[in-house]
Amino acid sequence: MKLLFKLFSILFLTAVIIIGFMLWYQYNTFLKTPLTVTPEHATFEIKPGSNIRQVSNQLEAKNIIPYGLLFFAHARLQGKAGQIKAGEYQLETGMKPDDLLKKFIAGQVIQYQMSIIEGKRFTDIVADIRKDPTIETTLSDADLQAIMSKLGAAAGMQPEGWFFPDTYHFPRKTTDLEFLQRSHKAMQDYLDKAWEGRVLNPTITTPYQALILASIVEKETGLPEERPLVARVFLNRLEKGMMLQTDPTVIYGIGDKYDGNIRKVDLQTDTPYNTYTRFGLPPTPIATPSKAAIDAVMHPVASNALYFVATTPGGASQFSETLDQHNQAVRQYILNRKKATEQKP
Structure with a gap:
C-alpha cells in the first residue's frame, strides 16, 4: 500500500512538473511571438472603462495574439493589470505582447494633428475643426456663440483672435471644446508673456488692444x-489721432458679402470695423494673429512713417512719412501693376 502511494505521488509530481514545464514553455513562447499585425487591425482601441480581461479577449478575437488568457496572466504577473489606459493604439510589426502591454500602460495613444493658420477668422477655425473626423463635435452653433464664457473669459468677450495659430497634436475623440480650450490658453499665455516684455506705448494700454492691432498687422502684410x-505706422497714426484707414478691417466689416473687391462705397459705408x-x-x-504679429506690436521699430503701399502686387511695401511721398508711391504702384498686366501672355 505504501509502495502504491509512493508510486502515485511520484507520478503526480511528475505530471505537475511536466504540466508546469509545458505552461512555462508556452508562456515564454507566447512572449517571444510577434503580434499578428494586418492592415485591417493595424490599430487597436481600448474603450473607456475596459478591464484587462476584456482587452485580452478582444486581442484574441481579432487574432492579434493567439491566447488572450496568457496576455491577461502576463499583465497580472507584472502587477500592471489595472494600469492600462483607454485610447487608440498603433500596432507595429515586430511588436511582442510585453511591448503592447507597456504601450497600454504608458498610454502611448495615436496622436492626430490639426493646424490653426494665422490670419484665419474664428468661423474658419470652427469649420476646420468640424471637418476633422478625429475631433468629436459637441458644441452646437448656440454653444459657439457663447464659447468665450465656456472658456472662462469676461462677459461679452468675442472669440475672434483668441486662438493661437499652431499645429496641435491630440488623440482621437478629443472634443471640439477641449481643442479650443487648449488653443485659447496658448494664446492667453503668449499674449500675457509678450505684454510683460513690451515696449511701452501710450496708445496701446491693454493686452486686448495689442491683440486687435496684431490682427490688423497680420492681415496687412505677409512679409x-x-x-x-x-x-x-499704425501706432504713429493712433498717436497723431489719425484714422487707421486699413482695408482688412473694412473687409471684415463687410462680412460674408465681401466678393473680393473693395469699392468706394465700401470705404464710405460705416460699420464698427470701417477704419475709414x-x-x-x-x-x-x-483674424488670428501670429506670434510674429504680436511681437511686432509689442516691439515695433523706430520710424516716423505714417503710410505704406505695396511696390508691386503682392510685393514689399514702400513706407512714407508724408502724404506727398505716399501719393507718389501709390502712383508708382499703379504703374507697376499696369506693366505687370501688360506683360502677361
Missing part, C-alpha cells in the same frame, strides 16, 4: 520683416 514697421469712417481700433480682432 515677416515688414511687420514691426507696419505696426509702427471711425477713429481708433476696431472693437475686436479681425
Whole structure:
C-alpha cells in the first residue's frame, strides 16, 4: 500500500512538473511571438472603462495574439493589470505582447494633428475643426456663440483672435471644446508673456488692444520683416489721432458679402470695423494673429512713417512719412501693376 502511494505521488509530481514545464514553455513562447499585425487591425482601441480581461479577449478575437488568457496572466504577473489606459493604439510589426502591454500602460495613444493658420477668422477655425473626423463635435452653433464664457473669459468677450495659430497634436475623440480650450490658453499665455516684455506705448494700454492691432498687422502684410514697421505706422497714426484707414478691417466689416473687391462705397459705408469712417481700433480682432504679429506690436521699430503701399502686387511695401511721398508711391504702384498686366501672355 505504501509502495502504491509512493508510486502515485511520484507520478503526480511528475505530471505537475511536466504540466508546469509545458505552461512555462508556452508562456515564454507566447512572449517571444510577434503580434499578428494586418492592415485591417493595424490599430487597436481600448474603450473607456475596459478591464484587462476584456482587452485580452478582444486581442484574441481579432487574432492579434493567439491566447488572450496568457496576455491577461502576463499583465497580472507584472502587477500592471489595472494600469492600462483607454485610447487608440498603433500596432507595429515586430511588436511582442510585453511591448503592447507597456504601450497600454504608458498610454502611448495615436496622436492626430490639426493646424490653426494665422490670419484665419474664428468661423474658419470652427469649420476646420468640424471637418476633422478625429475631433468629436459637441458644441452646437448656440454653444459657439457663447464659447468665450465656456472658456472662462469676461462677459461679452468675442472669440475672434483668441486662438493661437499652431499645429496641435491630440488623440482621437478629443472634443471640439477641449481643442479650443487648449488653443485659447496658448494664446492667453503668449499674449500675457509678450505684454510683460513690451515696449511701452501710450496708445496701446491693454493686452486686448495689442491683440486687435496684431490682427490688423497680420492681415496687412505677409512679409515677416515688414511687420514691426507696419505696426509702427499704425501706432504713429493712433498717436497723431489719425484714422487707421486699413482695408482688412473694412473687409471684415463687410462680412460674408465681401466678393473680393473693395469699392468706394465700401470705404464710405460705416460699420464698427470701417477704419475709414471711425477713429481708433476696431472693437475686436479681425483674424488670428501670429506670434510674429504680436511681437511686432509689442516691439515695433523706430520710424516716423505714417503710410505704406505695396511696390508691386503682392510685393514689399514702400513706407512714407508724408502724404506727398505716399501719393507718389501709390502712383508708382499703379504703374507697376499696369506693366505687370501688360506683360502677361
